[in-house]
Amino acid sequence: MLSLNIIVRLMRPIHLLLALLAYGLGLGIARYLGGVLNPLTQIATGMALLFLLAASSLLVDYFRRPDDPILPAETRQQREVLRPILLAVSAAFLAVGALLAFWLYLQGHLTVNNALLFVLYLLLCLSLAVPPVRLIERGIGEIVLAFLLAVLTPAIAFLLMFPGLHPFLRGFTFPLFLLALAWQLAISFEQYPNHLKYGRRVLLVRLSWQKAIPLHNSLLVAAYFFLAMLPFLSVPFHLTWPALLTLPLAAWQALMLRNIADGAKPVWNALNIAATAVFGLTSYLITITFWLR
Numbered sequence: 001m002l003s004l005n006i007i008v009r010l011m012r013p014i015h016l017l018l019a020l021l022a023y024g025l026g027l028g029i030a031r032y033l034g035g036v037l038n039p040l041t042q043i044a045t046g047m048a049l050l051f052l053l054a055a056s057s058l059l060v061d062y063f064r065r066p067d068d069p070i071l072p073a074e075t076r077q078q079r080e081v082l083r084p085i086l087l088a089v090s091a092a093f094l095a096v097g098a099l100l101a102f103w104l105y106l107q108g109h110l111t112v113n114n115a116l117l118f119v120l121y122l123l124l125c126l127s128l129a130v131p132p133v134r135l136i137e138r139g140i141g142e143i144v145l146a147f148l149l150a151v152l153t154p155a156i157a158f159l160l161m162f163p164g165l166h167p168f169l170r171g172f173t174f175p176l177f178l179l180a181l182a183w184q185l186a187i188s189f190e191q192y193p194n195h196l197k198y199g200r201r202v203l204l205v206r207l208s209w210q211k212a213i214p215l216h217n218s219l220l221v222a223a224y225f226f227l228a229m230l231p232f233l234s235v236p237f238h239l240t241w242p243a244l245l246t247l248p249l250a251a252w253q254a255l256m257l258r259n260i261a262d263g264a265k266p267v268w269n270a271l272n273i274a275a276t277a278v279f280g281l282t283s284y285l286i287t288i289t290f291w292l293r
Contacts, residue, residue, distance in 0.1 A: 012057040016050050047100060213257050
């Protein structure tokens with residue numbers, strides 16, 4: 001019998017954690033600007049988004065091609081048992097997420113703008129995984145996931161308290177989007193041989209690793225450059241400097257990829273941890289800064 005741990009792992013808990021951080025960022029900026037917290041509304045909205053994101057992750061694996069294994073060294077029997085479970089759990093998650101969103105709308109907690117963003121969130125979650133669209137196999141799945149985590153999630157949280165988006169939100173979510181995309185590229189390198197073996201048309205394969213490394217490094221440079229420029233765009237410096245504390249870690253991340261390109265032996269765990277930490281820790285530092293002000 002399949003372990004619950006397998007289902008949880010296929011839900012990509014790190015995606016859920018990063019989404020939770022981004023959601024906290026949206027709420028933190030709104031609170032900093034004078035928004036009034038409504039715990040029930042914000043908890044229900046956050047749960048709805050997490051359910052939709054988890055469902056998307058499970059559907060990504062459910063719709064894998066037959067020759068592309070879901071689990072390492074899986075047997076045919078394991079796959080036949082696993083796929084119906086993935087479909088059932090993802091359908092339940094989608095239903096719960098949609099019901100929560102509908103309840104919020106009926107209670108008047110969602111504005112028209114927020115309701116539209118909810119619909120967009122749902123459509124993108126489904127488009128990532130479900131054929132014939134299945135963006136994860138079209139080389140833009142990483143871009144969509146980065147947009148979901150770094151832009152759309154905090155925007156939905158922010159619009160729970162304000163009718164429109166604020167320049168602070170746009171100013172911080174854009175560099176986070178760049179860091180999220182760099183993170184997606186970096187963690188994909190370890191699986192590059194498998195991507196080629198099983199014909200996965202992910203962004204790294206579409207670009208080739210030779211082009212992906214300069215793009216990855218450019219994304220990091222652009223993200224921190226934009227963060228450094230925020231004080232010149234009317235964002236107080238005391239809100240921006242904590243995000244720059246992760247710059248040395250980002251430099252190490254870029255250096256590891258450059259060394260790999262030069263033929264050095266990869267240390268995949270270090271690269272994956274660094275890439276995740278750069279996006280996650282930067283999100284956390286920005287979020288906690290707004291919550292403490």
